[in-house]
Amino acid sequence: xxxxxxxxxxxxxxxxxxxxxxxxxxxxxxxxxxxxxxxxxxxxxxxxxxxxxxxxxxxxxxxxxxxxxxxxxxxxxxxxxxxxxxxxxxxxxxxxxxxxxxxxxxxxxxxxxxxxxxxxxxxxxxxxxxxxxxxxxxxxxxxxxxxxxxxxxxxxxxxxxxxxxxxxx
Amino acid sequence: xxxxxxxxxxxxxxxxxxxxxxxxxxxxxxxxxxxxxxxxxxxxxxxxxxxxxxxxxxxxxxxxxxxxxxxxxxxxxxxxxxxxxxxxxxxxxxxxxxxxxxxxxxxxxxxxxxxxxxxxxxxxxxxxxxxxxxxxxxxxxxxxxxxxxxxxxxxxxxxxxxxxxxxxxxxxxxxxxxxxxxxxxxxxxxxxxxxxxxxxxxxxxxxxxxxxxxxxxxxxxxxxxxxxxxxxxxxxxxxxxxxxxxxxxxxxxxxxxxxxxxxxxxxxxxxxxxxxxxxxxxxxxxxxxxxxxxxxxxxxxxxxxxxxxxxxxxxxxxxxxxxxxxxxxxxxxxxxxxxxxxxxxxxxxxxxxxxxxxxxxxxxxxxxxxxxxxxxxxxxxxxxxxxxxxxxxxxxxxxxxxxxxxxxxxxxxxxxxx
Numbered sequence: 270x271x272x273x274x275x276x277x278x279x280x281x282x283x284x285x286x287x288x289x290x291x292x293x294x295x296x297x298x299x300x301x302x303x304x305x306x307x308x309x310x311x312x313x314x315x316x317x318x319x320x321x322x323x324x325x326x327x328x329x330x331x332x333x334x335x336x337x338x339x340x341x342x343x344x345x346x347x348x349x350x351x352x353x354x355x356x357x358x359x360x361x362x363x364x365x366x367x368x369x370x371x372x373x374x375x376x377x378x379x380x381x382x383x384x385x386x387x388x389x390x391x392x393x394x395x396x397x398x399x400x401x402x403x404x405x406x407x408x409x410x411x412x413x414x415x416x417x418x419x420x421x422x423x424x425x426x427x428x429x430x431x432x433x434x435x436x437x438x
Numbered sequence: 439x440x441x442x443x444x445x446x447x448x449x450x451x452x453x454x455x456x457x458x459x460x461x462x463x464x465x466x467x468x469x470x471x472x473x474x475x476x477x478x479x480x481x482x483x484x485x486x487x488x489x490x491x492x493x494x495x496x497x498x499x500x501x502x503x504x505x506x507x508x509x510x511x512x513x514x515x516x517x518x519x520x521x522x523x524x525x526x527x528x529x530x531x532x533x534x535x536x537x538x539x540x541x542x543x544x545x546x547x548x549x550x551x552x553x554x555x556x557x558x559x560x561x562x563x564x565x566x567x568x569x570x571x572x573x574x575x576x577x578x579x580x581x582x583x584x585x586x587x588x589x590x591x592x593x594x595x596x597x598x599x600x601x602x603x604x605x606x607x608x609x610x611x612x613x614x615x616x617x618x619x620x621x622x623x624x625x626x627x628x629x630x631x632x633x634x635x636x637x638x639x640x641x642x643x644x645x646x647x648x649x650x651x652x653x654x655x656x657x658x659x660x661x662x663x664x665x666x667x668x669x670x671x672x673x674x675x676x677x678x679x680x681x682x683x684x685x686x687x688x689x690x691x692x693x694x695x696x697x698x699x700x701x702x703x704x705x706x707x708x709x710x711x712x713x714x715x716x717x718x719x720x721x722x723x724x725x726x727x728x729x730x731x732x733x734x735x736x737x738x739x740x741x742x743x744x745x746x747x748x749x750x751x752x753x754x755x756x757x758x759x760x761x762x763x764x765x766x767x768x769x770x771x772x773x774x775x776x777x778x779x780x781x782x783x784x785x786x787x788x789x790x791x792x793x794x795x796x797x798x799x800x801x802x803x804x805x806x807x808x809x810x811x812x813x814x815x816x817x818x819x820x821x822x823x824x825x826x827x828x829x830x831x832x833x834x835x836x837x838x839x840x841x842x843x844x845x846x847x848x849x850x851x852x853x854x855x856x
Contacts, residue, residue, distance in 0.1 A: 270444050278451040285454020288461035295464040295472075302475045303602040321663070323715040327517050340707065341662045362743050362778060365751070379744035381782065390738055405662065419736040426715055 314345050317399065317434040319408060324425040326410070326418035335411065336418035342406040348372065354437040357397075360428055364397070372401045374434065382420050393417035399434070408432070476607075476677065478505035478600050478700040481527040503527040503541075503580065505600050505609075506669070508704035509718045510654050511711040512661075518710020518730055522546045522651050523718050527580075528598035532606035532680045538599070541580060542592055543719055544647060545573040555644040564640030565594040572644075575719040583719045592643050599680075606680040608687045613641040613674040646674050654706050663705050671700055742782040747771070749792045751785075755804055762801030763792075764829060767811050775811070782814045789820040789847075802827030802850075808836050815840040818847060825850055 319342060326336035348355075350369045357364040357376050364376035378395040396411040412418050481503035509523040525543030529535075554571065558564040568574070568591055575585035598609045616639075620632040650669065657667055678687040714721050714728040722728035751771050754763040765787060775781055792798050807829070808816075813836045818826060821844070828851030843849060 270447075275447065278447050281451045281458070282454045285451075285457040288454070289457035292457060292460040292464055295468070296460075298472045300472050300474060303477060319663075325709075325712050325716050327515075327709055327712070341660065343662070343664070362781070363774060365745060365747075379746075381742045381744060382738040383740050383742070385739040387739070392744075405659075419733065420738065422715075423736045423738070424741055 314343050314406075315347060316436065317342075317345050317348065317401075317406060317432075319432040320430065322426070322429045324410060324422060324430055326412065326422060328415075329411075334415070335413055336415060337409055337411040339407065339409040342408055344404055345401050345406050348401040348434070350374070356435045356437055358431075358433045358435065359397070360431050374399045380421075380424065382424070391416055391420045393420050395421055397432070399432075476602055476700060478602060478609075481505055481529075481601055502703065504703040505598070505700050506650070506702040507543075507718060508650055508654060508702060510651060510704065510706045511716065512655075512706070512708050513710030514708045516710065518712040519722075520548050521711040521717065521722065522548075522550060522647070524647050524650055525575075525718055526592075526598060528600050528609075529606070530599065532599055534599070534601050534604070534606055539580065540576060540578055542576040542596070543574070543583075544592055544643065545575065545717065545719060545722070546571070546647070547723065550644065550648055550651065552648060555642070555648060558640050558642065559638060561640055564642060566591075567642050568593050569642070569644055572647075573721075573724055575721065575724075583721060585719060585721055585724045594640065594642065608678045608680065609675050611641060611643065611646065611674050612676045613645075615639045615641065641674050646671075649674075650702065653702075654704055657706070661706050661708050663707075664703060665706065666701050666703055668701050740780065742780045743778070745775075745781050745783045747783060747785045749787055749796075749800075752787065754792075754796075754798055754800065756798075757801075760801060760827070763798045764802050764804035764807065764827075765800055766804040766807030766832075772811055781812075783812065784815040784817075785813055786817045786819065789818065789824070789826075790822065801825070802829060803832035805829045805831065806834065807832045809834040811836055813838050815842070817842040819844045820847055822846055824848070827851065 324338050326338050329335045329337050350371045350373070355367075355369055355374070357367045357369075357374060359376075359378050362378070364378060367374055367376040369375075374397075376397045378397060380393050380395070381389055382391045382393070384390045393412060394417065398409045398411070400407045410421075412421055505527055507525040507527065509521070509525075511518060511521040513520040523543060523545045525541055527541045530538040530540055556567070556569065558567055573585060574592055575583045577583045594611045596610070599606050600609055601607075617637050619635045619637060621635055622629050622632060653667055653669060657665070659665055678689065680686075681688050710730075711717065711722065712730045714726050720726055749765070751768060752765045753768040754765055756763050775783065787800070789800050792800050801824070803826075809831050813833075816833070816836075816838050817840075819842075823846040825848045826843070828849065832851070
């Protein structure tokens with residue numbers, strides 16, 4: 270062989286080594302999934318549950334001097350207020366006498382706050398409305414004035430909020 | 439001898455040609471896409487504290503720790519300030535223990551614009567770069583945050599160790615953006631000899647931050663709490679698996695064809711932020727008492743939750759001897775309230791309503807009917823003239839503060855009046 274043939278062969282062999290390495294990786298590579306979460310299910314819940322370490326009330330511009338907190342939550346797939354019975358709890362408290370209709374619930378949470386002298390400082394009423402819509406769930410917390418809102422914010426900051434709707438089986 | 443060598447060379451060359459051909463096939467003709475998906479979630483330390491040792495707020499905080507968490511108050515209702523927060527939950531070493539747990543986050547007041555991101559073309563400068571227009575926070579327990587503008591270095595030198603399927607992986611921001619421009623020498627008026635220039639910019643956490651919030655704003659779910667999206671981070675991060683046998687992180691030698699995805703948990707609200715408690719760091723502008731309005735701090739000693747019970751919460755027993763029904767607290771309610779602390783219970787027993795709706799003539803409270811059941815106020819009402827009997831220990835150890843009866847009702851019991 271001529272001298273330049275060796276050079277060509279040498280270049281081809283070097284290129285072949287890199288190409289072979291690339292081809293081997295591609296031929297043996299496999300798709301993989303680490304973890305087990307199904308992201309599609311993360312947009313739906315089977316039962317309603319809301320938890321947060323705080324609640325901030327906003328002045329309701331359409332309802333003078335009242336305060337509310339509203340948020341959109343994930344869709345709940347199998348809520349049925351017609352055929353099923355539910356218990357609603359806020360933290361460790363059962364919300365008795367809640368009004369539950371086909372796709373919505375309404376509850377009232379009454380709470381009193383006492384000073385260190387055991388004097389009643391504030392009596393607050395929190396109205397809770399949860400609506401189960403086809404694409405999402407909406408939750409609204411409503412209270413009548415800024416004083417009640419401040420005490421409720423303090424209470425939820427100290428105790429967090431855990432609102433659950435549990436089906437009675 | 440020479441001939442054997444030449445033949446060997448030719449055979450090896452032929453094999454090399456075949457390898458080149460196969461590589462060309464995979465490169466240009468094989469359309470199979472090979473993708474790895476890393477759901478980087480649940481960054482909880484393997485020896486995290488017992489649930490019994492945590493408060494409810496701490497349990498909520500530790501329930502899920504995703505590698506990336508974002509919090510966005512868009513303030514489209516103009517009732518607060520626009521606030522963007524991004525947090526990374528990770529470990530400081532591969533043991534994935536609580537001691538190595540850490541979260542580091544960055545906070546921006548207002549919306550970060552593309553023009554605010556400093557373009558950095560020097561690797562050394564980029565590696566150390568921390569933007570001073572952000573507030574930075576970090577925590578070693580996931581509960582209490584410390585923050586200062588520059589104490590926590592969220593830059594390209596930062597190596598995160600994350601948990602995927604209970605195994606440690608290292609993730610680091612190393613991405614660059616390259617583009618090519620052409621220039622010409624001064625004498626090349628005709629622009630005949632272009633000179634190729636490779637320009638390079640080094641991504642910083644501001645680029646990641648900008649892309650995260652662009653993705654949140656464009657998510658098709660809209661506003662919501664605790665939502666999730668997947669982000670293609672392969673442009674920014676490299677990810678390497680830890681080799682347990684050798685004690686080193688493997689080289690990420692497949693990042694050109696395997697993209698790394700991570701699931702990000704986020705909250706997106708149209709409200710504005712009004713107080714520091716809304717921040718994922720419990721602080722705004724490094725101020726844990728930040729509030730949009732000056733408010734008197736609200737403090738109290740104890741709270742009591744009010745329950746107003748009526749006849750539907752009671753049980754009734756018919757007495758043949760006395761010819762009427764006797765009321766008592768239902769067992770289910772008694773059991774339920776035993777587990778509820780600080781409940782303040784008021785009971786209204788409307789005798790006329792029971793008669794009208796249940797056709798029961800209630801004439802008293804049953805033996806031990808409310809014994810040991812703490813009641814604040816008990817009201818018995820009726821518009822009729824009648825006698826009402828409290829049987830033995832009906833209200834024993836109830837600590838009633840107010841006992842109210844309608845004018846026409848006569849109570850037959852020494853215990854109540856004493």
